[in-house]
Amino acid sequence: MIKFEKVTKQYSDGYVALQEINLFIDKGEFVSIVGRSGAGKSTLLKLIYAEEYPTEGRVFFNDRPIDVIKRRHLPYFRRNIGTVFQDSKLLSKKNVFENISYALEVVGDSNEEIAKKVPKILDIVKITDKAFLYPHQLSGGEQQKVSIARALIHNPQVVIADEPTGNLDPVSGWEIVQLLMRINKFGTTVILATHNKSIVDNIKKRVIAIDKGRIIRDQENGKYII
Amino acid sequence: MKLLKLSRTLKEGFINFRRNGWLSVGTISVLAISLYIVSFTLLIGYTANFVLQNIQEKINITVYFSPEVKQERIMGIKEKLAGFSEIKSVDFVSREQALQELEQLSSRNEVIKDAIKEVGGNPLPDSLVIKANNPDQYEIIAKAIENSVFRDDIININYEQNKREIENLNKIVNLIKKAGMGLGIIFIFLALLITFNTIHITMYSHKQEFEVKRLVGASNIYVQMPFVFEGIFYGFFSAIISIIFIFITAKYISSLSQKMLGISSLMPFYWSHFWILFGILILLGIILGVISSFIAIRRYLKV
Numbered sequence: 001m002i003k004f005e006k007v008t009k010q011y012s013d014g015y016v017a018l019q020e021i022n023l024f025i026d027k028g029e030f031v032s033i034v035g036r037s038g039a040g041k042s043t044l045l046k047l048i049y050a051e052e053y054p055t056e057g058r059v060f061f062n063d064r065p066i067d068v069i070k071r072r073h074l075p076y077f078r079r080n081i082g083t084v085f086q087d088s089k090l091l092s093k094k095n096v097f098e099n100i101s102y103a104l105e106v107v108g109d110s111n112e113e114i115a116k117k118v119p120k121i122l123d124i125v126k127i128t129d130k131a132f133l134y135p136h137q138l139s140g141g142e143q144q145k146v147s148i149a150r151a152l153i154h155n156p157q158v159v160i161a162d163e164p165t166g167n168l169d170p171v172s173g174w175e176i177v178q179l180l181m182r183i184n185k186f187g188t189t190v191i192l193a194t195h196n197k198s199i200v201d202n203i204k205k206r207v208i209a210i211d212k213g214r215i216i217r218d219q220e221n222g223k224y225i226i
Numbered sequence: 227m228k229l230l231k232l233s234r235t236l237k238e239g240f241i242n243f244r245r246n247g248w249l250s251v252g253t254i255s256v257l258a259i260s261l262y263i264v265s266f267t268l269l270i271g272y273t274a275n276f277v278l279q280n281i282q283e284k285i286n287i288t289v290y291f292s293p294e295v296k297q298e299r300i301m302g303i304k305e306k307l308a309g310f311s312e313i314k315s316v317d318f319v320s321r322e323q324a325l326q327e328l329e330q331l332s333s334r335n336e337v338i339k340d341a342i343k344e345v346g347g348n349p350l351p352d353s354l355v356i357k358a359n360n361p362d363q364y365e366i367i368a369k370a371i372e373n374s375v376f377r378d379d380i381i382n383i384n385y386e387q388n389k390r391e392i393e394n395l396n397k398i399v400n401l402i403k404k405a406g407m408g409l410g411i412i413f414i415f416l417a418l419l420i421t422f423n424t425i426h427i428t429m430y431s432h433k434q435e436f437e438v439k440r441l442v443g444a445s446n447i448y449v450q451m452p453f454v455f456e457g458i459f460y461g462f463f464s465a466i467i468s469i470i471f472i473f474i475t476a477k478y479i480s481s482l483s484q485k486m487l488g489i490s491s492l493m494p495f496y497w498s499h500f501w502i503l504f505g506i507l508i509l510l511g512i513i514l515g516v517i518s519s520f521i522a523i524r525r526y527l528k529v
Binding site: 049072074075076077078079083089091092102103105106107108110150153154 | 231439441
């Protein structure tokens with residue numbers, strides 16, 4: 001589904017974030033990407049949703065190179081990928097319902113479609129009772145649930161989560177990961193970048209370790225070892 | 227679907243416009259001033275052409291005859307002149323008529339009234355008032371009269387004075403038009419800059435929404451159109467304000483022209499051109515707003 005072919009990413013200031021990355025992630029997999037801060041985890045993820053492009057090599061999504069996608073078609077490509085970040089990136093002046101429906105409004109869904117889809121997704125992430133609260137009225141874990149709900153709203157093929165538990169306590173963090181695992185059970189590929197050892201060890205799924213821009217380990221049922 | 231996109235982006239654009247508060251007020255003011263200057267120049271141009279036409283229609287050559295020349299001779303000259311193809315009409319104004327007209331015109335002017343009393347009798351000569359078919363022909367007619375067989379009967383031909391006044395008026399009007407256009411261009415450039423800056427500030431204050439839009443795959447229309455609409459709002463409201471001020475200016479110019487040039491009210495003339503001016507201003511305002519938006523979008527959005 002997602003393939004990295006000899007990918008190198010060098011920024012304009014000369015910093016090499018990734019070197020010679022060869023990687024294949026299949027449909028339906030749950031992959032944890034681990035590494036120290038600055039190892040290249042976020043860069044790897046950005047290359048998947050075309051926030052950045054490789055300096056060398058190519059990234060493929062469903063066998064199609066991402067770099068040939070025209071700028072004006074990128075929005076449609078990005079609807080295949082749901083993204084969740086450490087800061088939940090919720091709009092502070094909109095409540096939970098509005099934050100999620102915003103994602104549908106800006107892709108042209110009608111009000112009727114929005115009224116059908118949003119309650120369903122709130123139910124999946126189990127935050128229906130907070131639908132009309134504002135982000136500042138939610139806990140960190142609840143905010144991340146809303147963020148995940150928004151990421152799921154277009155039925156993406158992949159959910160990319162970049163340090164989603166970074167600002168959360170261990171219990172809330174584990175709740176979020178369990179939610180991602182539940183999503184994965186329904187067939188959505190999940191790529192989780194984290195440096196939370198206990199979460200990775202408890203997931204018991206594929207672990208890719210990155211250090212100084214290179215993949216140093218790639219194990220099914222892996223553990224957090226750098 | 228398209229209507230839905232349009233209405234959502236229009237709503238977002240309007241909310242941005244309203245939320246900017248005093249920034250919007252400042253932007254609209256500068257835009258309105260630019261539009262006012264441009265429309266003021268147009269107004270002056272229209273008015274000048276209208277007034278000049280009016281004046282030109284009133285131009286005539288008045289030939290004043292010396293007191294010794296008898297009326298019969300003057301009538302003979304009149305018949306001769308009427309035969310020229312360039313001449314539209316020749317009217318005889320007797321000295322008595324001339325005095326009556328002067329007394330009527332100066333009825334409120336004590337100085338002239340006293341002067342007439344002082345002189346006693348009628349100092350004014352008989353005259354022929356000549357109108358040409360075409361204002362360009364006055365020169366030829368005046369020269370012909372100066373070189374005619376009856377040139378010795380004439381004490382004065384007043385065409386030259388009118389001609390000078392008209393040329394001066396033309397020069398002043400052209401100067402005002404050029405200055406107006408120059409100033410207008412400067413202000414339009416300033417208005418573009420300020421509107422562009424305001425929209426850029428809007429973009430910056432909506433960084434959060436942008437990020438979300440990019441991540442969830444919002445199409446370019448949803449990203450760009452709110453700013454285009456914001457630009458349209460700035461242009462539209464600026465045009466309305468400038469129209470109001472132009473209307474006030476037009477009323478003032480009309481009453482000034484009446485007092486200074488003795489012509490009738492210009493307001494009917496202005497009203498007949500109101501919708502054209504209104505349309506031009508609204509269109510110009512909207513175009514300026516949209517251009518500013520597009521420049522800001524190209525520069526600051528990764529689209």
